[in-house]
Amino acid sequence: QVQLVESGGGLVQAGASLRLACAASGRTFSNYIMGWFRQAPGKERTFVAGISQSGRSTVYADSVKGRFTISRDNAKSTLGLQMDSLKPEDTAVYYCAATRGLVISRAQEGVNYWGQGTQVTVSS
DSSP states (O other): EEEEEOOEEEEEETTOOOOEEEEEEOOOOOOOEEEEEOOOOOTTTEEEEEEESSSSSSEETTTTTTTEEEEETTTTTTEEEEOSSGGGGOOOEEEEEEEEESSSSSSSSSSSOOOEEEEEEEOO
């Protein structure tokens, strides 16, 4: 079992930056591909970014590429998401996710553990 707790959400204006964090406990953090997903009001949850177990490989949704940066610290069992140049369309609940696997996937069906989510609201 892996427990994931997100933090860092909030209300910001368009163009601002925000950093999300996810603290993991339980099984060995470094064994899991980690990722961020988000769910906007009235929409399905979608992939935002993923990072390999070592941190050497990352994948981003086209909508956030160049603005968001995913990172991990295996020694501290933490996952981060630096969000720059935020837009109103980035407003969503952001979820941390842990997946056992060999390849970063954009699909949420394979996710083994989810956090409870943290709200990010970007005003125009």
